[in-house]
Amino acid sequence: MIHFTCDRCGRPIDPANEIRYTVKMEVQAAMETWEDENQDEDRDHLMEVHEILDREDEFDDDHSGLEVYRRMRFDLCTNCYQQFMQNPLGKSKSVKLGFGEN
Ligand SMILES: [Zn+2]
Numbered sequence: 001m002i003h004f005t006c007d008r009c010g011r012p013i014d015p016a017n018e019i020r021y022t023v024k025m026e027v028q029a030a031m032e033t034w035e036d037e038n039q040d041e042d043r044d045h046l047m048e049v050h051e052i053l054d055r056e057d058e059f060d061d062d063h064s065g066l067e068v069y070r071r072m073r074f075d076l077c078t079n080c081y082q083q084f085m086q087n088p089l090g091k092s093k094s095v096k097l098g099f100g101e102n
Contacts, residue, residue, distance in 0.1 A: 008080035021081035025072040 004013040004020050013020045076084060 004075050006077040006080050007074040008076055008084065011077055013075065013077050018078050019081075021076040021078070023074040023076055023081075023084065025074075027070045027072070029066065029068045031068075 004015060005011070006013055
């Protein structure tokens with residue numbers, strides 16, 4: 001039996017009793033300017049697609065240097081899902097409300 005754990009609070013998720021939410025994030029560096037300046041118009045854009053697809057398959061964190069593309073996947077319990085949806089970018093509410101600033 002597959003056992004799921006919430007990636008946010010670490011609580012075990014029992015699929016029989018609650019909904020497990022899966023969050024998939026796709027992060028890509030926006031470097032349109034570089035490409036325009038450094039590459040010719042006739043560069044085959046299919047090449048770029050293939051490079052990205054290769055990265056997806058590798059899941060290799062050993063690529064040093066600039067991180068261009070990354071996919072992440074998280075399992076969330078219902079509680080954490082609701083909190084995540086209210087604040088997907090993890091903005092600090094404490095700054096806004098002044099908690100912990102005294
Ligand atoms: Zn959770």
